[in-house]
Amino acid sequence: MIGILKQWRVWVLAVLLIGPVLAYVAFGMIWLYERGWLWLTTAALLWIAAGTVFSILAALWTKNVHPIMPPLDWESPSTFSPRDREAWKIVERESDAGEALAMEALVEPEIYIETGRRLLRRLAEFYHPNTTNPLDDVPLIELLTALELASEDLAGLSKQIPGGDMITLSHWRRAVQISGYISRANDLYSIISPILNPLSGLARLGTRELLVKPAWKNMQQNVLRWFYQAYVNRLGVHLIELMSGRLAIGAEHYRRLTRRAALPAVASSREQExxxxxxxxxxxxxxxxxxxxxxxxxxxxxxxxxxxxxxxxxxxxxxxxxxxxxxxxxxxxxxxxxxxxxxxxxxxxxxxxxxxxxxxxxxxxxxxxxxxxxxxxxxxxxxxxxxxxxxxxxxxxxxxxxxxxxxxxxxxxxxxxxxxxxxxxxxxxxxxxxxxxxxxxxxxxxxxxxxxxxxxxxxxxxxxxxxxxxxxxxxxxxxxxxxxLQALSNRSKVGRVMGQIGQHGRQVWTNLRSRHKPARHVP
CATH class of the missing domain: 3.40.50.300 (P-loop containing nucleotide triphosphate hydrolases)
Structure with a gap:
């Protein structure tokens, strides 16, 4: 407390900013009271108080986006082994780094491409620490499978927001520009309004600069950061599955196993042992x-x-x-x-x-x-x-x-x-x-x-x-x-190739039989 009192410059600035507003409010209330219009002052104060409460709640509720935006699951998935859970910490650190990114950077496609490359490289170095080029041993098809699964998860997550699946980066960029235009127009109006109406104008100017403007910008940044963190979250999950070798079974088989595991009656499934x-x-x-x-x-x-x-x-x-x-x-x-x-x-x-x-x-x-x-x-x-x-x-x-x-x-x-x-x-x-x-x-x-x-x-x-x-x-x-998953991914490459050849052979044989089958004529 003593340290705060010693900062006399801060108190002088605060009095210069708030003092005139309080003086205008006090004199205005006396003037309205003498003329029987005190209810007008009460209505104005309630309007200012409502704006203040909105700003405080917006700042608090958008700081943690879970109550507003669809929640992101930062618990390690059920398919993760102990080593995978250590790798998950790399994904969490990458997501935390997004808190320092500016709003302008979050609407550029380069940030997502660079983040994906950096995350892939760090996870590859974690799983293959003794190799010079850890990415050389990553199968291309399995990498595409990881990207496919991550895109599918992100699409499902975005659809929880009305119209979220139709938003493009240009929409984000245009929204930021329009928001900037509106903010500058409001700034201009807030500067002019004290000249036209000193009582409400100064109150509006102080409320906007101290509460509304920071809260609105914070809400915009948190919405963009939510999407960035969702991108890191879902991409990180499937890159870890890639590095652990569990995507060798293919996207369709992986979906059947993992989606079924989330159901309550896992053991009753026909396909699962x-x-x-x-x-x-x-x-x-x-x-x-x-x-x-x-x-x-x-x-x-x-x-x-x-x-x-x-x-x-x-x-x-x-x-x-x-x-x-x-x-x-x-x-x-x-x-x-x-x-x-x-x-x-x-x-x-x-x-x-x-x-x-x-x-x-x-x-x-x-x-x-x-x-x-x-x-x-x-x-x-x-x-x-x-x-x-x-x-x-x-x-x-x-x-x-x-x-x-x-x-x-x-x-x-x-x-x-x-x-x-x-x-x-x-x-x-x-x-x-x-x-x-x-x-x-x-x-x-x-x-x-x-x-x-x-x-x-x-x-x-x-x-x-x-x-x-x-x-x-x-x-x-x-x-x-x-x-x-481990047993399926550990099958030999020769065995997988032979299985694929056998599957294609059965399809060819089925097609040949269907062609030679005589058509039935209905009399």
């Missing part, structure tokens, strides 16, 4: 019994599972999506690994290789035996694979402890049990086992639950395992989409 959940664990850990219990849970009334999910705050539709999951039992491995043989090591490596091709991992551990060294080795190998392959999304994991119905955990098996907050001896023992496993396994294994699977009094699958799986189903679906 069902989610695959790998059930891994040492021999004798209870994998087969767990899979049997999972299938039995869905053999009954599915509305019961949906109601249980809804009671836990989960989407009831997850029950139907879980119903279509394919449970894959991975062959077991010997539990101990201190003096393991080459065969035991190869069995565990085979289990890891089978699990990484699935979309969800369930590690089954026998609670009576505890965590085995082979389980730790498998979890570490799984974690290491995805660290070494950042282009893959890490599938969600769930650790299921079986055998908790054994007397080692408590005297009498009497479900139901609450493994997270129950006060019983068995529940406390299970939570203690959870803590021990959490401190030993890699961080990717962070979700734990337990199930007792005796023949007649099984408990834990429908009550705990299925809700835990449902809570991670969206991650599993994203992992499945990325895995499928």
């Amino acid at each position: 069902p989610l695959a959940a790998a059930i891994v664990g040492a021999r004798g850990s209870g994998k087969s019994r767990l899979i049997e219990s999972l299938k039995q849970a869905f053999a009954g009334d599915p509305s019961l599972i949906a109601a249980r999910f809804e009671g836990r705050g989960l989407d009831p539709s997850l029950a139907e999506r879980l119903r279509n999951v394919r449970w894959v039992e991975v062959p077991g491995y010997p539990p101990a690994s201190e003096s393991e043989s080459r065969r035991n090591r190869s069995l565990r490596q085979a289990a890891v290789a089978a699990a990484i091709d699935c979309d969800l991992l369930i590690l089954v551990i026998d609670g009576r035996k505890g965590l085995q060294p082979a389980d730790v080795s498998l979890a570490q190998a799984w974690d290491r694979y995805f660290i070494e392959h950042p282009q893959r999304e890490v599938p969600p994991t769930l650790v299921v402890i079986t055998g908790v119905d054994h007397p080692d955990f408590g005297a009498v098996w009497a479900p139901p049990y609450d493994w997270s907050a129950g006060k019983g001896m068995r529940e406390a023992a299970v939570r203690s086992l959870f803590d021990s496993l959490r401190s030993t396994l890699p961080p990717t294994f962070s979700t734990f639950t337990a199930a007792g699977l005796p023949g007649e009094t099984a408990f834990g699958v429908a009550e705990h395992v299925l809700p835990a799986l449902a809570a991670q189903l969206h991650r599993a679906e994203r992992s499945a989409l990325i895995r499928q």
Whole structure:
């Protein structure tokens, strides 16, 4: 406050600007009051106040364009792997740089061409850091596919604004010119109006220069910047997909996969493979019994599972999506690994290789035996694979402890049990086992639950395992989409060419058959 008071020059300028206006307003109110016309002053002040409120709200609401313009999604797309999310930061920085661009620059086509080139070059350098010319290895067709998809997204976004799909750069430029003419005409009128009507003229001049003019210019700039940022946003998404190799499948196939992934019932689609959940664990850990219990849970009334999910705050539709999951039992491995043989090591490596091709991992551990060294080795190998392959999304994991119905955990098996907050001896023992496993396994294994699977009094699958799986189903679906795109894009070039030749051959054969087919004459 003291620093502001010391700036006496600012106060002098403020008094010289506002003082005469306030004096005119005061004398005018006295003059109108004496003649019974005070309501005129009130109306004029309300008009000035309305203009001031408009200017303030326009400045605030156009600073963040989301409430007015169609929103831009700056969350990384569901198809992005961890490495892609790092590349997404380059796109965000490029968009932020648009805040410093002048309004005149945003209506020139060169700025968009140069931005696209710069963004393509920076992303290519990120994905190919050790090459001299990183753009040399980018397939031309895939680059055109990226541009096609970005243009399609921008067209859809622009159509959310009435007439937005018909706007050209010349329209923007002409609008800026017309706005400049109108602004200069208003400036001239604001200068002349105090001479004709000092009371309202000075108030209008002050309001326009201090509030209306900056707010109007800010709104124009933000509309143009919205389009620029939308351009960077959509182009950046598909350039990252290009660099990750996921556009090798073509624009049409990519659209089918990614658009379908956004729908709630992904797993029910005919074209998409069902989610695959790998059930891994040492021999004798209870994998087969767990899979049997999972299938039995869905053999009954599915509305019961949906109601249980809804009671836990989960989407009831997850029950139907879980119903279509394919449970894959991975062959077991010997539990101990201190003096393991080459065969035991190869069995565990085979289990890891089978699990990484699935979309969800369930590690089954026998609670009576505890965590085995082979389980730790498998979890570490799984974690290491995805660290070494950042282009893959890490599938969600769930650790299921079986055998908790054994007397080692408590005297009498009497479900139901609450493994997270129950006060019983068995529940406390299970939570203690959870803590021990959490401190030993890699961080990717962070979700734990337990199930007792005796023949007649099984408990834990429908009550705990299925809700835990449902809570991670969206991650599993994203992992499945990325895995499928990666598998399609990793096909050999020879295989893709042979597939295209076969497709063209079938089309030629169909055309030949249709030509030789005799025409039917209707009598």
